[in-house]
Amino acid sequence: MKDLIRLLKPYRAAFGMALVALILAAVFNSALTGLITSLMDNVLTDSATQVQSQADRLFGYKEKLQGLQNWLNEFGVPLEAIREARTDALINPIPWAVMAIVVFCCQALFNYIGTYTMGKVGVTVVVDLRQAMIDKVMTMSMRFFKEYSTGDILTRINTDVLRIQQAISVKFGEMIKEAANVVVFLFLAFFINWKLSLTLFVLVPMVGLPVAVFSRKIRKYSRKSQSFLSALTSHLKEVLVGMQIVKGYQKESFESTKLAQTNSLFFKYALRELRITAVTTPVMGLIGMVVVVSFVCYGSLVVQNGTMSQGDFLFYILVIYQLYQPIKRMARANSDIQQAVGVLPRIAEVMEWDNEIREPEHPQSMPGHPQVENLAFRKVRFRYGDQPDEPWVLDGIDLEVGHGEVVALVGASGSGKSTLVKLLPRFYDISDGALEINGLDIRRMPKAELRGLFGLVSQDTVLFDDTVHNNIAYGLKDASREDVIDAAKKANAHEFIGQLADGYDTTIGESGNQLSGGQRQRLSIARAILKDAPVLILDEATSALDTQAEREVQQALDTLMKSKTTLVIAHRLSTIRKADTILVLDKGRIVERGDHEALMKNHGVYRRLIQLQEEGIHAL
Ligand SMILES: Nc1ncnc2c1ncn2[C@@H]1O[C@H](COP(=O)(O)OP(=O)(O)OP(=O)(O)O)[C@@H](O)[C@H]1O
Numbered sequence: 001m002k003d004l005i006r007l008l009k010p011y012r013a014a015f016g017m018a019l020v021a022l023i024l025a026a027v028f029n030s031a032l033t034g035l036i037t038s039l040m041d042n043v044l045t046d047s048a049t050q051v052q053s054q055a056d057r058l059f060g061y062k063e064k065l066q067g068l069q070n071w072l073n074e075f076g077v078p079l080e081a082i083r084e085a086r087t088d089a090l091i092n093p094i095p096w097a098v099m100a101i102v103v104f105c106c107q108a109l110f111n112y113i114g115t116y117t118m119g120k121v122g123v124t125v126v127v128d129l130r131q132a133m134i135d136k137v138m139t140m141s142m143r144f145f146k147e148y149s150t151g152d153i154l155t156r157i158n159t160d161v162l163r164i165q166q167a168i169s170v171k172f173g174e175m176i177k178e179a180a181n182v183v184v185f186l187f188l189a190f191f192i193n194w195k196l197s198l199t200l201f202v203l204v205p206m207v208g209l210p211v212a213v214f215s216r217k218i219r220k221y222s223r224k225s226q227s228f229l230s231a232l233t234s235h236l237k238e239v240l241v242g243m244q245i246v247k248g249y250q251k252e253s254f255e256s257t258k259l260a261q262t263n264s265l266f267f268k269y270a271l272r273e274l275r276i277t278a279v280t281t282p283v284m285g286l287i288g289m290v291v292v293v294s295f296v297c298y299g300s301l302v303v304q305n306g307t308m309s310q311g312d313f314l315f316y317i318l319v320i321y322q323l324y325q326p327i328k329r330m331a332r333a334n335s336d337i338q339q340a341v342g343v344l345p346r347i348a349e350v351m352e353w354d355n356e357i358r359e360p361e362h363p364q365s366m367p368g369h370p371q372v373e374n375l376a377f378r379k380v381r382f383r384y385g386d387q388p389d390e391p392w393v394l395d396g397i398d399l400e401v402g403h404g405e406v407v408a409l410v411g412a413s414g415s416g417k418s419t420l421v422k423l424l425p426r427f428y429d430i431s432d433g434a435l436e437i438n439g440l441d442i443r444r445m446p447k448a449e450l451r452g453l454f455g456l457v458s459q460d461t462v463l464f465d466d467t468v469h470n471n472i473a474y475g476l477k478d479a480s481r482e483d484v485i486d487a488a489k490k491a492n493a494h495e496f497i498g499q500l501a502d503g504y505d506t507t508i509g510e511s512g513n514q515l516s517g518g519q520r521q522r523l524s525i526a527r528a529i530l531k532d533a534p535v536l537i538l539d540e541a542t543s544a545l546d547t548q549a550e551r552e553v554q555q556a557l558d559t560l561m562k563s564k565t566t567l568v569i570a571h572r573l574s575t576i577r578k579a580d581t582i583l584v585l586d587k588g589r590i591v592e593r594g595d596h597e598a599l600m601k602n603h604g605v606y607r608r609l610i611q612l613q614e615e616g617i618h619a620l
Contacts, residue, residue: 003344004167004337007129007553011121018121019176021114026180028107032100088496109519122169126161133157133350141357142427146384148350151234153451156350160226167340176334180325185323192316193308196298198318200291210287211331214280215338221273222342228266235259243252261263272457277335284331288324295320319519363446368440372453372534372565373400374438375424381432382423393419396435405561406578407572410609416567420585423536424567425451455533457560459540461524463512468497469504472526479530491526491556493519518553525556538568540575573613581604 008015072497134427137144137153178422189197239246239255246255249397299313308316375602379397394416401407409417423430426442435442442450471486473479488494500506512520528536538557541571554574563567570576582598582604584592592606598605 001198001346004164004341006162007125008121008168010128011124014117014124018114018117018173021110021117022173022176023540025107025110025114026177027184028110029105030181030184031103032107051258090584091261112497114177118173118176119169120169121164122172125168126165128541129164129347130157132163133143133347136351136353139355140353142422143356143384144353149230149234151232151237152230153350154237155226155230155233157347159229160346163222163226163340163343164347167337170198171333171336171340173209175337178330178333179324182323182330185326186318188319189316189323192319195303196316197297201299201530204514209333210283211280214283217553218273218277219270219333219342220275220339222339223345225266225269225273226346228262228269230322232259232262232266234260234318259606280331280335281328288328291324292317292320305398323501326410329546338341357429357447359447360444360588362444364440364444365448365449366440366453369449370437370453370534372437374402374436375399375535375565376436377420377423377433378436380423380430380435382419382428382430385440391588392431393588395424397588397590399583399590401565401567401581403565404564405580406561406568408568408579408582409585410576410582411572412605412609415585416588417585418539421539421567421569423455424535424537453535454535455528455531455536455560455564457524457528457536457538458520461512461518461520463508463523465508465510466506468523469502471508471523472530474527479583483530487526488523489531490529492552493520493522493526493556495524498586499501513570518550521553522556529556529560534565536564537570538566540569540571561566584609 036282092269123398124343134157137157145193186197189200236259239259245250301315302308302311303313309405341359377397380394381392382393382394397420399407409420411417422428424442426447429443437445437450437453464474468488469481470482472484479502485494488497488504497504497506508514508523512523515523554572557575568575568579570582571577576582580595581593582599583590583598584604586605590605592602594602600610
């Protein structure tokens, strides 16, 4: 609860205003109830009965008001004369009507101000919280995305945050309104009989006990159901993205069954949550009933010994009942608030995640920026986890790459090629050794400057559901249409873009699914050409394109690599042959290095890999 209230801190002025408005609305609401009860006595009656009933009420509380009457008599106020004089007067309903309208308008106005302001605070908290989560997720290291699935992250940012909005916008307001009602009726109860009301105070904590137990359970089940919802979203997203494979392998019912299992686990915990929520109200009702029944027994005693009149006691019971209604509503609102409190740890987990790829405390600009003269791995070791018994994925990598050099990385699957290039833009930090550019350790450079040095072309082309222009100019705000067209021409993409319905303004669908594989690759190459970064990291696609598409992509890549320092994870013999240096990786170590001719003479791993490839077996 404290955490939920902490979220409101920046909006305390608006929240305070909403609270005051809601309390005033509750006060006017009870005044309205009072006015309606006085309708019978003061409006829908004749003058004599009205005065009689007023007088009865006034003089009825003899003990309480005796002092006031004496005091008024002493000052010569003719109470009895007033009583007589008004007996013949006609009833004028206008003052009551005006009063009723004024009170109602005040109640409605404060209700509007309170509800709207509280709702606005809720929406603002949620929008800010969601944005803070999005901003945080954007800065997360790749380790975070390995640990949390996409669906889980999406559920936390969307569904979990929505529960908080509901709690703040609606339920907090309800709580406050009902609390104000409780205060008003408590005051009345004390006014009528303070001794009896004190007894009530002893009994009220009895109500709090089950509320605390239920709250804990609701929080627990709410957390569980949300985590299964996350798993469901995550799995569903995978299935939707991979629908072609699911259909191709006829796995629709298999996936449906798997999804149904998670769905039923969600159902199980959502149902438990619902059961506890549903049981809260009757249990509270029962406790309320026990309280009322105890009062009746006690009342029987006080009426018999003459401490209270029957009428007073009945009125008191009514007040207590009125007191119990808002408490019941508060219990219901509390259930919803507890559900929101239940998801808070899931949000906190994201917000408090420690990003291990840190910005240096005293960043240093790279000497000679943006020219990359030298890129060096010095005894680099790396593993994904930090357990001491985990094997090294890269072990003792020593490598120097000069300006304009092309280095091809080859090796069996899982030998560490992709991992090696991921260390350069600090997607992961090395575990041991040093990684330098122009002699400066990359961990001392500002992250933005470091990442600006690399152009990435990966084998799974990453495109967004946006226009061709925006996909090529991704991240470059100032790129003009001419620049984009120029890059597209160099990437052999201009021609096919011209044939699209809206040319460069065509939206290409989620992940560019309205384009062919070769077209997607050429768009991502155009993007890298436009970025014009000094170092190129290329992950050559293993999937076969037809000869024409392959030739077009290859031409685009050649243009891209011109006069650039390039590290390429190479699968095509043509690329490997052109490389200045070929590094052969095996189980995280560089086992051979040199150019094609030299390595072929070696009769080692490289020669074997090439022979396997020539035999048509995919080995690189
Ligand atoms: N995010 C990760 N978390 C944990 N281990 C990983 C992760 N990514 C890769 N690995 C492991 O690190 C090792 C090297 O993987 P890497 O992707 O660098 O190999 P690769 O040579 O690029 O393989 P391929 O040619 O098949 O892409 C593998 O054993 C792999 O299981």
